[in-house]
Amino acid sequence: MHDILTHGDCLDVLRNMPGNSVDSIVTDPPYGIKFMGKTWDYDVPSQAIWEECLRVLKPGGHLLSFAGSRTQHRMAARIEDAGFEIRDMIVFLYETNNAAHALIESLSPDQLKLLDAAFGHDGMLGWVYGSGFPKSHHALKPALEPITLARKPCKGTIASNIDVYGTGVLNIGECRIPLAEGESPYDYPNGPGGSDPNHMWRGRNKGDGDIARQGNPDGRWPANLIHDGSAAVLAWFRDNPQQVE
Secondary structure (H helix, E strand, O other): OOOOOOOOOHHHHHHOOOOOOEEEEEEOOOOOOOHHHOHHHOOOOOHHHHHHHHHHEEEEEEEEEEOOOOOHHHHHHHHHHOOOEEEEEEEEEOOOOOHHHHHHHHOOHHHHHHHHHHHOHHHHHHHHHOOOOOOOOOOOOOOEEEEEEEEOOOOOOHHHHHHHHOOOOOOHHHHOEOOOOOOOOOOOOOOOOOOOOOOHHHOOOOOOHHHHHHOOOOOEOOOOEEEOOOHHHHOOOOOOHHHHO
8 A cells, every 4th residue: 555645736637547446535625715815715626626536436436525614515516516426414523722723833933934925924823813714703613514425326236336346335334333331322211212102213103112222232323423532522512421521
């Protein structure tokens, strides 16, 4: 396994790559929020870029694209218009108060000069002390980033696609959240739906009340929400003492 870093315009680089050759794409492209007034962030990536991403991906290959909360809809629409299947959206929660400041403090004097030259002194200070991305005085403080999860359509059935290309599905089973010793797979002592005997998961409508009450011993199903593990974000989950410690 070798890591290859290629410098260049993404559209030019993609056009020089063979089709159906990439297993997955994980990208954090421009958000189209005019970051510090820079022209490279005037818009989200064009449909032409996403079409090249689609071309180089193997059938069934997945795309994960970070986006800004104000422009995620434009990002997802162009990804879909390029031919991708939108599978879901993952929400990434993060704490911004100290991240920018810690980054600045870690830079060398030469790196600081380059940063100052790139963004301008006022722009850099606005980013550091403004708790993350620059924003107007009339905007909310950013604390999450949406991630569009999309897939290139499979060829034939999913099973046959996996046999040929090795792509097409997400191994969700391996992403289950392990249960602590003695922990219930559900937040409710009586399973999903609490004590409501008529709830669809209580067995009256599904015919599987025992399974609903017991849950899965392999752990909880992963949600479409992730976080950075910071104390500030963990404090939001106060109902789980293990997460706040």
